[in-house]
Every structure is written in structure tokens, then in C-alpha cells.
Amino acid sequence: MMDGDGRVRAKIIEHWRASEQRDTAAEHAIYAADAILDYPQSGERFRGRATIAAQRGGHPADRHFTVRRISGNGDLWVSECVISYDGVPTHSVSIMEFSGGLVAHETQYFADPFDPPPWRTALAEPTPDH
DSSP states (O other): OOOHHHHHHHHHHHHHHHHHHTOHHHHHTTEEEEEEEEETTTTEEEESHHHHHHHHHTOOSOEEEEEEEEEEETTEEEEEEEEEETTEEEEEEEEEEEETTEEEEEEEEEEOOOOOOGGGGGGOOOOTTO
């Protein structure tokens, strides 16, 4: 039997699987009817599960989702993903705040990959996904 955190983790895994499969109903089942989705970098807020689904459903790019890591417990969970838009990868961090077993508030940040500067080559090692 799964504990509460195990059930939430399973919901998040299903959310990302459904996102990849373009299963809109399953992708958005994780959200409360009055959920809020914030994109701080563009200054946009989407209010309500139906609005969140509509803005994602209208995205013109061919999108693919690769989950790197899911961490959290209780009502606060973070997913680190790479989302490819028409083959161009963008790193994303999704912070999901749960209430009553559903996402009440999600904040998503996006960052484009970049080449490391030569001056720190001797200090770094490649991340496991490179």
C-alpha cells in the first residue's frame, strides 16, 4: 500500500506521462478546478484547470517531456524536466503546491541550455544527463 507521498509522486509521474502522450484529460486531472499556474518569466497567471488546459492545448510546437527528477513531500513537490519545443530543449522546474490531494498552485520556470565558459572547465564535471 502506498503512503501519501507515494500517491502524490504517482500522480506527478502520471501528469508528465500524460503530457508526453498528449492525453489532455489525464494531464490536467492533477489540478484542482480553481488551480493557479504562474509563469514568472513572462509574467502570466492562468486561473482554473480549464484555462490551464486551454493554454497548453493551444501550444503550436511539437512538445516532448523528459523528467530528470521529482522531489518533495507533503504538499510541496518539484519536478525538474527538459521540455523540447520543436526539437529545441528547454530546462524547466515545476513547483507544485498541493491541497486536498490536487495541485492548487504551480509555478514553472524555464531556462535555455548554454555552453559552459572555458575558465571553469577544470572545476566541473559533466552532469549525469550529458
